[in-house]
Amino acid sequence: DGGITQSPKYLFRKEGQNVTLSCEQNLNHDAMYWYRQDPGQGLRLIYYSQIVNDFQKGDIAEGYSVSREKKESFPLTVTSAQKNPTAFYLCASMGQFNQPQHFGDGTRLSIL
Amino acid sequence: GENVEQHPSTLSVQEGDSAVIKCTYSDSASNYFPWYKQELGKRPQLIIDIRSNVGEKKDQRIAVTLNKTAKHFSLHITETQPEDSAVYFCAAPPYGQNFVFGPGTRLSVLP
Numbered sequence: 001d002g003g004i005t006q007s008p009k010y011l012f013r014k015e016g017q018n019v020t021l022s023c024e025q026n027l028n029h030d031a032m033y034w035y036r037q038d039p040g041q042g043l044r045l046i047y048y049s050q051i052v053n054d055f056q057k058g059d060i061a062e063g064y065s066v067s068r069e070k071k072e073s074f075p076l077t078v079t080s081a082q083k084n085p086t087a088f089y090l091c092a093s094m095g096q097f098n099q100p101q102h103f104g105d106g107t108r109l110s111i112l
Numbered sequence: 113g114e115n116v117e118q119h120p121s122t123l124s125v126q127e128g129d130s131a132v133i134k135c136t137y138s139d140s141a142s143n144y145f146p147w148y149k150q151e152l153g154k155r156p157q158l159i160i161d162i163r164s165n166v167g168e169k170k171d172q173r174i175a176v177t178l179n180k181t182a183k184h185f186s187l188h189i190t191e192t193q194p195e196d197s198a199v200y201f202c203a204a205p206p207y208g209q210n211f212v213f214g215p216g217t218r219l220s221v222l223p
Contacts, residue, residue, distance in 0.1 A: 033210070042201065043156070043213045058210070090155060097207050098144040098163065103155040 003027040006091050006104035012112045013078065013085055021076045021107045023091035032074035033092040033101065036060060043090065049074055078109065086110050114139040116204050118214035125192050126222050133217045135202035136184040142204040145178060145185045150216075151198045159200075160187070192221045 004025045013019045025032065034046040045058030049068040063082025068074055074093075078085045088108050092101040115138040125131050135145070143164035148156035162169045162176045162185065169176050173192075178185040185204075189196055199218050203211040 042215045045210060048210060088153075097205075100146050100158040100161055101211055103157070105155050 004104035029093035031094040035090045037088040114212040116214040124220045131189045133187045137204035141206035148201045
């Protein structure tokens with residue numbers, strides 16, 4: 001969707017390094033989400049935020065951290081504690097319950 | 113919590129034939145049912161959704177049918193085309209809860 005921008009499109013992480021994935025939306029949505037997708041697999045929820053300055057762990061939060069200081073922005077940090085970070089990361093937002101989630105174009109993270 | 117399953121996991125059809133993918137869910141409080149299409153290397157995109165007060169919804173070659181009593185809903189694609197080849201995901205979030213996506217169905221439309 002044009003309203004959700006993820007950057008960078010490709011990212012490489014060195015051993016022991018933290019990296020941050022950016023997600024910005026201009027849809028005025030309250031809720032934002034981070035998903036991880038491994039090759040040939042489904043979507044697994046990492047973290048979500050339903051309002052500014054509040055966020056909750058999803059199913060696979062270990063090794064990740066987030067912040068939600070602004071309504072438009074929900075960056076995801078992949079820490080060195082995440083030993084297998086290679087995956088496709090998708091950010092999504094949603095305006096209200098019983099409405100669709102809208103996805104960004106994703107960031108593909110690989111290990112150097 | 114909500115459990116969402118999809119069947120089949122892979123589906124191959126000849127171009128022009130119909131394809132049907134079924135999604136079953138466990139939480140009877142679910143009342144919103146979206147279907148997403150994800151092409152290789154791209155983001156999931158909503159293709160059709162339905163709410164629990166409606167039994168069927170159609171948009172050109174795509175339709176979704178809902179059976180709340182049996183807790184399943186199905187995606188129907190008619191007159192399939194090569195560009196329909198993708199992975200399709202369903203979700204069935206109860207109101208106020210996060211989406212739980214099904215594991216996906218890989219559809220291949222053979223020329």
